[in-house]
Amino acid sequence: xRFLISALTIACLTLGAQAQDKTITIASTTSTxxxxxxxxxxxxxxxxxxxxxxxxxxxxxQALDTARRGDADVVFVHAKAAEEKFLAEGFGxxxxxxxxxxxxxVGPAADPAGIKGSKDIVASLKTIQAKASPFVSRxxxxxxxxxxxxxxxxxxxDPAGAKADWYKEIGQGMGAAxxxxxxxxxxxxxxxxTWISFKGKDGLxxxxxxxxxxxxxxxxxxxxxxxxxxxxxxxxQAFVDYVISAEGQKVIADYRIExxxxxxxxxxx
Amino acid sequence: MSDLPVTLSHxxxxxxxxxxxxxxxxxxxxxxxxxxxxxxxxxxxxxxxLIMGLIAPTSGAIDWNGTRDPAPRRRAIVFQQPVMLRRxxxxxxxxxxxxxxxxxxxxxxxxxxxxxxxxLGDLADRPARRLSGGERQKLAFARALARSxxxxxLDEPTASLDPSATLAxxxxxxxxxxxxxxxxxxxxxxxxxRRLAGDVVFxxxxxILESASTQAFFEQPRTAQGSAFVRGDLITED
Amino acid sequence: xxxxxxxxxxxxxxxxxxxxxxxxxxxxxxxxxxVAALIGLPLGGLIALTRFRGRAGxxxxxxxxxxxxxxxxxxxxxxxxxxxxxxxxxxLLFTPTAMVMAQAVLITPIIAALTRQAVEDMWSExxxxxxxxxxxxxxxxxxLLYDARIxxxxxxxxxxxRAAAExxxxxxxxxxxxxxxxxxxxxxxxxxxxxxxxxxxxxxLILIAIVFAINASAWALRLYAxxxxx
Numbered sequence: 001x002r003f004l005i006s007a008l009t010i011a012c013l014t015l016g017a018q019a020q021d022k023t024i025t026i027a028s029t030t031s032t033x034x035x036x037x038x039x040x041x042x043x044x045x046x047x048x049x050x051x052x053x054x055x056x057x058x059x060x061x062q063a064l065d066t067a068r069r070g071d072a073d074v075v076f077v078h079a080k081a082a083e084e085k086f087l088a089e090g091f092g093x094x095x096x097x098x099x100x101x102x103x104x105x106v107g108p109a110a111d112p113a114g115i116k117g118s119k120d121i122v123a124s125l126k127t128i129q130a131k132a133s134p135f136v137s138r139x140x141x142x143x144x145x146x147x148x149x150x151x152x153x154x155x156x157x158d159p160a161g162a163k164a165d166w167y168k169e170i171g172q173g174m175g176a177a178x179x180x181x182x183x184x185x186x187x188x189x190x191x192x193x194t195w196i197s198f199k200g201k202d203g204l205x206x207x208x209x210x211x212x213x214x215x216x217x218x219x220x221x222x223x224x225x226x227x228x229x230x231x232x233x234x235x236x237q238a239f240v241d242y243v244i245s246a247e248g249q250k251v252i253a254d255y256r257i258e259x260x261x262x263x264x265x266x267x268x269x
Numbered sequence: 270m271s272d273l274p275v276t277l278s279h280x281x282x283x284x285x286x287x288x289x290x291x292x293x294x295x296x297x298x299x300x301x302x303x304x305x306x307x308x309x310x311x312x313x314x315x316x317x318x319l320i321m322g323l324i325a326p327t328s329g330a331i332d333w334n335g336t337r338d339p340a341p342r343r344r345a346i347v348f349q350q351p352v353m354l355r356r357x358x359x360x361x362x363x364x365x366x367x368x369x370x371x372x373x374x375x376x377x378x379x380x381x382x383x384x385x386x387x388x389l390g391d392l393a394d395r396p397a398r399r400l401s402g403g404e405r406q407k408l409a410f411a412r413a414l415a416r417s418x419x420x421x422x423l424d425e426p427t428a429s430l431d432p433s434a435t436l437a438x439x440x441x442x443x444x445x446x447x448x449x450x451x452x453x454x455x456x457x458x459x460x461x462x463r464r465l466a467g468d469v470v471f472x473x474x475x476x477i478l479e480s481a482s483t484q485a486f487f488e489q490p491r492t493a494q495g496s497a498f499v500r501g502d503l504i505t506e507d
Numbered sequence: 508x509x510x511x512x513x514x515x516x517x518x519x520x521x522x523x524x525x526x527x528x529x530x531x532x533x534x535x536x537x538x539x540x541x542v543a544a545l546i547g548l549p550l551g552g553l554i555a556l557t558r559f560r561g562r563a564g565x566x567x568x569x570x571x572x573x574x575x576x577x578x579x580x581x582x583x584x585x586x587x588x589x590x591x592x593x594x595x596x597x598x599l600l601f602t603p604t605a606m607v608m609a610q611a612v613l614i615t616p617i618i619a620a621l622t623r624q625a626v627e628d629m630w631s632e633x634x635x636x637x638x639x640x641x642x643x644x645x646x647x648x649x650x651l652l653y654d655a656r657i658x659x660x661x662x663x664x665x666x667x668x669r670a671a672a673e674x675x676x677x678x679x680x681x682x683x684x685x686x687x688x689x690x691x692x693x694x695x696x697x698x699x700x701x702x703x704x705x706x707x708x709x710x711x712l713i714l715i716a717i718v719f720a721i722n723a724s725a726w727a728l729r730l731y732a733x734x735x736x737x
Contacts, residue, residue, distance in 0.1 A: 199701060352632055354654055355654040416641075
């Protein structure tokens with residue numbers, strides 16, 4: 001009842017909440033937001049189409065759930081298996097590859113596990129396990145977390161299941177995980193984009209990079225209007241079309257921090 | 270609509286198992302000021318609160334001109350420590366006038382008149398809670414008059430005032446009595462009783478021991494306790 | 508927005524994005540205080556002045572609800588406003604309105620509980636005087652709320668402080684959308700997660716400064732009012 005009263009009262013407080021004319025909501029990941037890609041991409045999209053985009057940055061799992069509930073028009077995430085499940089459930093219209101970046105294994109600059117410079121992520125994870133070096137896991141069902149679990153699986157290990165005491169699941173976003181591993185002197189898996197734009201790198205360094213297993217694919221999907229009729233299908237589709245168009249792909253490729261390209265467009269031509 | 274006479278029949282009042290007033294019969298009629306007198310703890314304040322209708326008797330009945338509804342009509346009370354509302358002197362009085370049902374358009378004029386009457390005209394905009402004790406009693410008196418009372422109850426209003434403030438208030442009380450307002454007042458200042466009272470009700474340990482004209486009571490008290498009280502002795506026996 | 512580090516630079520540079528965030532924080536939290544006051548002041552006053560069965564239980568419940576966890580409130584409002592929730596068709600999730608609702612739910616119990624205490628204390632002082640003036644129940648409530656106004660300013664400030672400082676509820680129902688639902692606390696959480704701890708701390712100091720300034724002016728107002736009305 002109080003909600004109703006609040007709502008009625010708030011209705012009088014014009015906060016511009018109903019300014020929904022040309023606006024879409026995108027459920028995306030912390031990596032795309034924290035890396036600053038959206039700050040670069042969205043103004044270009046707005047200039048082209050006049051559409052405002054509101055980004056909810058969550059872990060991939062949570063972003064997909066937000067879309068499942070019908071609280072977003074488009075999902076833009078990076079966990080292919082979870083995305084395909086979302087599609088199979090009928091919540092998405094069609095999935096498009098957009099771009100990739102890669103994951104890097106970040107660790108203390110002092111490199112206690114002695115794996116720095118390795119190009120073999122699987123071997124490095126085995127070393128971490130053998131030396132019981134502290135390792136921070138996102139533990140939040142994000143795309144990065146799912147990728148990390150896949151890598152442990154490829155190494156034939158299951159520290160999460162074994163509840164190893166050197167393996168810390170923190171249940172937070174990428175930046176928080178970087179802050180945590182810095183404080184704990186632990187290794188962790190990060191997407192490169194967040195790592196490059198992360199402001200508190202001192203004391204941390206890349207230990208392992210360049211393994212093809214660290215490939216990180218992003219996909220985009222329109223939320224199915226058949227499931228959620230209020231989805232702004234036309235405007236949402238315009239965003240999907242834009243990011244996979246030659247123009248959108250170039251904008252993505254042009255995004256650089258400190259001279260480094262963060263995302264590599266690879267939409268099907 | 271009138272509140273007089275007030276009739277108390279077999280009224281007792283107790284707090285828990287402690288009796289405060291025991292089996293009182295009393296009628297308050299219009300006329301000269303009636304003073305409730307007696308030593309501290311005799312039940313004077315409780316009796317006034319019952320007559321005002323602020324509390325209900327534990328047993329017995331009170332009626333105000335035939336009704337037992339305790340809602341005040343044309344009676345008002347001034348407490349020993351009146352509570353000032355947290356607003357200006359004038360706003361306190363306007364509040365009382367409003368509660369008394371005076372038409373809005375007449376309130377300002379009546380407010381000014383009453384403040385002039387009690388001598389607070391210059392303090393209308395002063396915060397009421399910043400007034401001195403004597404000024405507070407004057408404002409409380411004006412608030413009581415705002416109800417155009419037939420019966421004005423005063424509970425030792427001068428007990429903590431200096432002599433000049435006491436005199437000012439006594440003059441206001443005398444003036445109100447002269448205009449036909451029935452004064453029912455508690456006091457244990459015998460000089461004040463002599464100055465103002467037409468008749469007295471002598472209360473002791475929750476009972477009415479005497480009820481007489483002021484002159485008769487002071488000249489010929491009928492009880493030993495009454496005699497002791499008039500002499501100014503402390504009364505310790507029942 | 509928010510390039511560079513150091514909140515001082517940010518303030519001095521007059522970054523419009525920062526001011527938009529500060530402004531939204533104030534608008535959302537002040538609106539929440541307004542809504543909560545509209546409900547909490549009369550509710551607290553009513554509980555103070557009426558006697559009913561279960562009153563003691565209601566007071567305990569109200570006092571306990573002062574400690575509602577913001578995340579839980581946020582989640583409840585989220586479930587209510589989500590497109591899949593009962594009020595989904597209103598389309599309010601991830602809007603400032605949703606944030607106002609969540610904060611209002613959070614602080615209404617605080618305002619109601621503290622109001623009840625203030626009004627009840629004042630009623631024990633005013634009871635005889637107001638009864639003798641024949642003041643009816645509604646007028647009684649209004650009079651006590653008005654005369655307790657100085658104490659109630661502090662009550663509203665307590666509510667504002669809680670609303671402005673919380674992050675859990677607005678993060679969930681607002682979504683921390685850049686330029687739309689990003690407020691001070693969610694911006695601080697975001698900068699922390701981006702590893703820019705100096706900027707996060709700087710924003711935190713700005714938030715503290717704002718809350719401090721509001722409290723200081725309210726305190727000055729209170730001192731002035733106490734001198735004026737006693």
